Amino acid sequence: MTSTATALTIVPSYLEGAWWTPDSAPENAPIARDANTGEALAAVSAEGADLAAVVRYGREAGQRNLADSTFHQRALKLKELAQFLNGRREELYRISAQTGATKIDNLVDIDGGIGVLFTFGSKGRRELPNSNVVIDGPLEVLSRDGSFVGEHLYTRIPGVAVQINAFNFPVWGMLEKFAPAFLAGVPSIVKPATPTGYLTEAMVRLMLESGILPEGAIQLISGSARDLLDHLDYRDLVAFTGSASTAKVLKGHPNVVFGGVRFTSETDSLNAAILGPDAGPGTPEFDAFVRSVATEITVKAGQKCTSIRRTIVPEVLKADVVAALSARLAEKVVLGDPRAEGVTMGALASLDQLADVRAAVQAMLDAGGELVYGTLDSPQVTRRDGSIGLVESGAFMSPVLLSWDDPDTREIHELEAFGPVTSVIGYRSIDEAIRLAALGAGSLVASVCSNDPLIVQQLVAGIAAHHGRVLVLNREDARSSTGHGSPVPHLVHGGPGRAGGGEELGGIRSVHHHMQRTAIQGSPNMLTAVTGVWHPGADRNFDAVHPFRKSLAELRIGDAFGSGLREVTLQDVTDFANSTGDTFYAHTDAEAAAANPFFPGIVAHGYLLLSWAAGLFVEPAPGPVLANYGLANLRFITPLAAGDSFRVTLTAKQITPREDQDYGEVCWDAILHNQNDEIVATYDVLTLVAKTQDGVDASQSALLTQ
Missing domain, CATH: 3.10.129.10 (Hotdog Thioesterase)
Structure with missing residues (x-):
């Protein structure tokens, strides 16, 4: 833990078509560490990078080279890239283990990210024209004789897509933003989070090694990019994933407020899972609910923006749910270094993250929460060599269940412990369940677990506007469902209010997000020339x-x-x-x-x-x-x-x-x-x-x- 930044290698950036690192890292530069052992891996710094030149290079070289291809050609490149990366996953798995990721976590992050490339490679060819213009909606006839008509079309924005990503998904978080931007023909500037950015760098290195991407399609900033927004304007887009506090600062930048920079965010989210009153012990829905909650708080050690933070259950079933969850966690969770055989849950991303989660849980305990499973003490874990004991320098934390007597306690619905933690609260009516879910003030996702159509209809109608996505879980889809916490490329990922108000993914919707919709008016012949599609009344x-x-x-x-x-x-x-x-x-x-x-x-x-x-x-x-x-x-x-x-x-x-x-x-x-x-x-x-x-x-x- 005494390593200094100046004595370490520096995580490289890829800027203006070349790999780059500063001559040396500042003494106080952040250090990326193995989450399981605390071993110093590299310093993280982009000190001295000319970010104005980075933006200019994207707008010029990136835009120019992406303009040489159509939607279909770029879609085929995404498919080819996905196939290439599929063959190199083991390299990424080995690096990913240092972030605390288990085999299951890698399926979500690495395989999931590659799967996004496959999906957009397929949808781009099926749902977009083999051109660079997309017609939106029907033709509007604006004159009696049909000689003057209008319609809407999408063309790509002429700037760069700046993608600021969180530490919890260093691969998927990048690729789910990169894929639709690339398909739209917009160059990406990727800014990963410091603790796990070395894994993002490894993925970008493979993407470039493939030789598939045109020059300028992607740039990588490994380290601080504090003045990056200073160089953006209305031509550009920022897609941010991270804390609500950071999003607030970025959204307040003059170039966003006054300069027209497009800004979307995906931030803190106190997601809920609601158990229907019909889904008592012994029903398939109860079992599916327990499996879902246990999975969501242990995959990625609970470090998921979609993790279930509030487990909302009928008051009469609260004790049953706590008992079933505790039993499943005790049976399924083997905490330790992911490189050890049998480990099912790894460390948090860093010691700083561990301290933040422990502090959040302690604040919740002080507010009236009862610790009914787990501990805030350093847990016994399986070390890399298979032995069991404490690892003081590792960011390990036991799964934690909190039970609350008062479901309206403010801290339940306002304080997010971004780790393997969930709060179990009771409701006495469907209306109360809806009200409690809405107290999250906007969330990415909620699950409704019931086999009663009327209950499902009431709950979904009541909570949908407070969420970006709702999963309805019952005996019919329990096995086939992708799960509460797994955004799929076909559907939007985002949510209102506290969740940031943004939308990512969503199939071709996210491609359109990187384009400008423009109303075009003219004669049928001229609109035919602009769009490449024959219009009634044209020759x-x-x-x-x-x-x-x-x-x-x-x-x-x-x-x-x-x-x-x-x-x-x-x-x-x-x-x-x-x-x-x-x-x-x-x-x-x-x-x-x-x-x-x-x-x-x-x-x-x-x-x-x-x-x-x-x-x-x-x-x-x-x-x-x-x-x-x-x-x-x-x-x-x-x-x-x-x-x-x-x-x-x-x-x-x-x-x-x-x-x-x-x-x-x-x-x-x-x-x-x-x-x-x-x-x-x-x-x-x-x-x-x-x-x-x-x-x-x-x-x-x-x-x-x-």
């Missing part, structure tokens, strides 16, 4: 070559085909009704159909018209169009009576090549008009089309193997 190209005979290399937005008219007879409608079994009266009973205010008499089935429309526009010979994989946005507008005619106009609306295949998707605008030029139906036809004429056979083979 069409009716040439001699049927558009289904064109590969992606030849097809252009606006290429179109128009059919002649086809008459629909009463016999056609009757035959279709009889052959399909769709004998709805509007197609079979003239008197009943005429009495319907929507129909002039017997009308053609909408699906008959769709089938015939395909016959009017399809080019039947083998060619670049490989398959029809669906319809979208179908609307039937004007009924077609027996004896009427219709025609179809098909226009190439959007072309999306697949980066890793010999084909891509083409969305065709289809519109049916009757003999009076009234619109009968509108919809999108979705097809898979070969990239080249020579690639038709290869594309067909690729489809067959998928």
